[in-house]
Every structure is written in structure tokens, then in C-alpha cells.
Amino acid sequence: MSTRQERTEVRRRAAEPGQAALERLLRRGDPLPAAAELEVELAEASSRADRAVHALAGGARARGATPDHGTARSRGAADARGPAPVRRAAVSRGAAPTRGRVPARGTAHASGVIEETPDEPRPVAAFARHPAPWGVLHLAAGDRGLVAIELAAETADFVDDLARRLGGPVVPDIPGTRPAWHETLAAAGRQLDEYFAGARTRFDLPVDLPGVSAWDRLVLDGARRLAYGEVTSYGNLALAIGRPRAARAVGGALGRNPVPLVIPCHRIVAGDGTLGGYGGGGHGARVRMLDVKRTLLALEGARLADARSGSTRRGGPTATR
Secondary structure: OOHHHHHHHHHHHHHHHHHHHHHHHHHHOOOOOOHHHHHHHHHHHHHHHHHHHHHHHHHHHHOOOOOOOOOHHHHHHHHHHOOOOOOOOOOOOOOOOOOOOOOOOEEEOOOOOEEEOOOOOOOOEEEEEEEEOOEEEEEEEEOOEEEEEEOOOOHHHHHHHHHHHHOOOEEEOOOOOOHHHHHHHHHHHHHHHHHHOOOOOOOOOOEOOOOOOHHHHHHHHHHHOOOOOOEEEHHHHHHHOOOOOOHHHHHHHHHOOOOEOOEOHHHEEOOOOOOOOOOOOOHHHHHHHHHHHHHHHHHHOOOHHHHHHOOEOOOOOOOOO
């Protein structure tokens, strides 16, 4: 047996008492000892293993044995510093684990040490469903404001897509949700109700656009300047932002608008007076979204023909803002 194998075997045997005690607790279904007590037991087991390994190394040196190669230098440095500290076990005081399993946040190893596993990722936003004239829409808010409005998607698709875009979990707006998220969603819901009732002509909401490119921001800033009932064409908007040959690219940026309605991309139509596009997706989704666009423009009293000669502002109803 090589020196490395001997050390591994000695460490395993020295750690057996601590591991055996832990396994007895798990088989009986008894609560595990408090974290501090468990840490002491595991530290003692580790210390016994280290003392045994040091004794083995001393015997090997006395016999003139050659140390293992490869990681011998790093092991020697570790021996000089003394035994490695035991990682703190993530065990709730008095909590009883599921029979036959170690606590959910830790993993038991042959040495008897319970190694921590990373905590679940923290949510990055909350979402809510809200009624609209065509059915249900979805809203989401993060720490800095509104991050998404989806007009016609299924809830699961909306949440999955948004979680990928934001890089973290998105949770429902329920009691206990972060207050800033809840307040933003509640304010958005109130203002949407007023807009759909014809009593609001602009939104007063904080908007956050993480991950939106500089080009898309330029286009969306231009769209945001369009007033209630005002329409313009993709070509005219491209001209307004200083990119007169980028009408098609303007349409692409508007299709990626994460917060429609608040940034009113429905007010940009085709230069020939037709609806143009609205959102992405397959044929069925495009037809459905064009119906939504038509509904919004009718709500604002906009005339598609006005887009042929540039943007034109229509007088809407008296607004609260």
C-alpha cells in the first residue's frame, strides 16, 4: 500500500466515530444536536484524523520513506499550518431532518464533515397580473422601478423569459414581497386602470431597463416623446432620432420594448397608414398583438392616416396627469 493510500485509510478510520454517531441519529430520526455541538464533535473527529496522519508521516520519515509526488508540496504546507478548520455546519438548532437524509443545506462526507451548499438565489423582481380590455397583462418591478410589461403572454412564459433577462428568480407579488416592488406594481395597476378608462394620458412611473442596448434606448426615448393620441411612422421616428436610414432597425428596437404602454411603441405605425407590427412571435401572436395595438390606438382616438405626413397630435380626453 502506498503512503497516500495509508494516510487515506488512517483518516477514514479516525473519523469513523463521528460519522457513526451522525448516522445513528439519522436512522433513529432524532433531532440533530445544535450546530455548535455538532461542530465540536466533527472538529474532534477531524483532529483525531490529523493526529493519526501526522503519526503516520513521522513513521514514514523514520523509515526513510519518500513522500508522494504531485501534491506533496501543498500537503507539506498544510501540515506546517496545522489541521484545516472545520467548515461550519448549516444545521438549524433542534431541527429534525428527513429520515435517512442529512440537512437540506449541507452534504455529509465520509470524514463526517457537513459541507455547506450555496443558498438559493435571491429574487430580483416581483410580478403581478392585471386586467386589460383584451384579457390579462403582466407587470414586473425590481428595485429601481418597472422592468417589464407583457400584454398577451402566458404567465409561465412571462416569468421564465424575465428571469433569464434579469438573471435571477422572479416571484409573485404576495404579502411579504419587498415593499418597493409592491408599491411600484400597485401604482402601475392604478394608472393602467385610469388609462384604460380614458382618464389618464401619460404614465408617471419609475422605469428600469437593465440589459437594454444603447441603440434600443435611443429608439425608446424617441417613442416616449410621443403624446397621447399622437402617431408617427417608423421612418419619421428614425429621422427624429438622427438615423434617417434606420427605419427597419427602429422597428426591431420597438419590438423589443420591455415596457409597452408606459413607453408607447403602439403609437408608431407603417408609413402607408397601416398598423405595421407590434411585438414578436409567430403568426398567431402577431395577429393577436395587432388587435391589441388597434385597441390602444382607438382608445386614444388616433388616426393611422396621420402617420403619412409625420407625427400628428390628437386631442384626448381630460387627463388626471
